[in-house]
Amino acid sequence: MSKEPLVPRESGNVGAAPRPIESITPPLILEALKGGVLGQDDALRFVSVAIYKHTTGKVPGNILLIGNSGTGKTTIMNNIQRLYDETPEYVPFRAMALINANLLVDSDRMEFRPERLLAAVEQRARSVIGHPPTAAELKETMERATICVDEIDKMSSILAGKPNAIGVALQQGILTLMEGERIPIKTHVMVEGADTPATLEIDTKGMMFICGGAFEGLYDQVFSRVTNPGSGESLRSVAVRNADGQVTIEVRFSLADYFKIEDLFTYGMVPQFIARLDNTVLLADLGVESLKQILLSAYDSPFVRSRRYLAVMGIDLEIEDLAASIVSEQAEKHSRTGARALRTIFSKIINPIEFDPWSNGALEAGDNGRQRLVVTAAMVRRALGLG
Numbered sequence: 001m002s003k004e005p006l007v008p009r010e011s012g013n014v015g016a017a018p019r020p021i022e023s024i025t026p027p028l029i030l031e032a033l034k035g036g037v038l039g040q041d042d043a044l045r046f047v048s049v050a051i052y053k054h055t056t057g058k059v060p061g062n063i064l065l066i067g068n069s070g071t072g073k074t075t076i077m078n079n080i081q082r083l084y085d086e087t088p089e090y091v092p093f094r095a096m097a098l099i100n101a102n103l104l105v106d107s108d109r110m111e112f113r114p115e116r117l118l119a120a121v122e123q124r125a126r127s128v129i130g131h132p133p134t135a136a137e138l139k140e141t142m143e144r145a146t147i148c149v150d151e152i153d154k155m156s157s158i159l160a161g162k163p164n165a166i167g168v169a170l171q172q173g174i175l176t177l178m179e180g181e182r183i184p185i186k187t188h189v190m191v192e193g194a195d196t197p198a199t200l201e202i203d204t205k206g207m208m209f210i211c212g213g214a215f216e217g218l219y220d221q222v223f224s225r226v227t228n229p230g231s232g233e234s235l236r237s238v239a240v241r242n243a244d245g246q247v248t249i250e251v252r253f254s255l256a257d258y259f260k261i262e263d264l265f266t267y268g269m270v271p272q273f274i275a276r277l278d279n280t281v282l283l284a285d286l287g288v289e290s291l292k293q294i295l296l297s298a299y300d301s302p303f304v305r306s307r308r309y310l311a312v313m314g315i316d317l318e319i320e321d322l323a324a325s326i327v328s329e330q331a332e333k334h335s336r337t338g339a340r341a342l343r344t345i346f347s348k349i350i351n352p353i354e355f356d357p358w359s360n361g362a363l364e365a366g367d368n369g370r371q372r373l374v375v376t377a378a379m380v381r382r383a384l385g386l387g
């Protein structure tokens with residue numbers, strides 16, 4: 001397997017011959033996705049295989065991503081788009097729509113509205129094609145789309161213990177799309193050089209679907225199922241080594257160990273809908289190490305963003321290793337918001353610096369006439385009011 005990066009970061013390879021699409025293998029796709037999504041390699045392996053199948057014309061295998069808030073569900077979807085956009089061979093697959101589930105239903109009329117999804121796909125398809133398309137061009141590009149439906153759990157068929165008809169309508173609607181449906185769209189296309197109104201039938205059979213949701217309450221639901229005396233299951237114990245090297249036996253509950261597909265039915269997902277998803281993937285909760293990696297290197301981490309921002313002023317932003325560890329430890333304490341907590345915490349440190357980097361006394365002379373600003377552990381402790 002080639003060691004070349006999948007995504008050429010710079011334009012150095014302009015004119016390079018495109019690779020056969022089959023040679024962009026799941027491990028190469030995984031490498032590219034890992035540039036923007038950290039600590040979720042298991043989930044990304046499923047996604048990589050699905051993308052490989054989709055781009056090589058096989059049935060892609062639709063995916064459901066389940067993960068707590070801030071673990072990277074929306075980030076995964078955005079990075080699939082980035083992969084398509086940055087990989088020249090993926091031009092035919094760039095029509096992608098990322099839409100929140102609630103926008104696909106009309107709650108007054110209790111109806112599924114697939115045309116909203118197709119409108120988003122059409123808009124992307126037109127911009128990918130880049131010129132007024134013919135019917136064939138538009139149809140072909142749209143029929144290869146990747147559809148990401150976010151916040152799918154908000155469309156459960158049970159809400160606060162009551163039946164939720166709109167959720168059922170949505171799940172059945174998406175189910176039909178996944179099975180392959182022909183949906184007429186009213187549009188306009190080029191016919192003999194003239195832009196002409198037309199109705200196209202878009203077949204959804206070849207589209208790839210990725211759904212995501214936090215499924216709040218699923219954790220507690222499964223925990224009580226497992227710990228229910230009549231369940232026949234019991235919590236497993238694990239050996240845990242603490243920072244001093246001592247080993248203790250602890251009983252720990254992790255959703256991944258006990259989760260069954262049937263738990264989603266209890267939660268309120270329609271069994272036929274779940275059956276159309278080939279893989280249900282649980283995202284990991286992000287530990288301190290993953291959070292630190294995200295802070296230091298994810299594309300839209302708050303530190304990386306501030307570094308880009310300060311570079312405009314001729315200032316190179318750096319962060320001490322210990323400072324990054326403290327920020328990540330503090331973020332992990334806010335486990336309900338996952339990696340989102342990095343932003344909340346880091347902004348307390350960086351906001352005054354972004355406003356006025358010159359007068360806080362931390363600027364040093366750097367290379368080539370530039371200046372350097374290092375975020376130190378002391379600065380972090382001070383900003384966060386820690387000891």
Ligand SMILES: Nc1ncnc2c1ncn2[C@@H]1O[C@H](COP(=O)(O)OP(=O)(O)O)[C@@H](O)[C@H]1O
Pocket residue numbers: 036037038039040067068069070071072073074075076294298300301338339340
């Ligand atoms: N696994 C991850 N890798 C990189 N960044 C992440 C990851 N998880 C979350 N983030 C960052 O945290 C923020 C929220 O993540 P998001 O993907 O929107 O979470 P959610 O799982 O709730 O959809 C984003 O700014 C994103 O950059």
Ligand SMILES: [Mg+2]
Pocket residue numbers: 073074075150
């Ligand atoms: Mg999200």
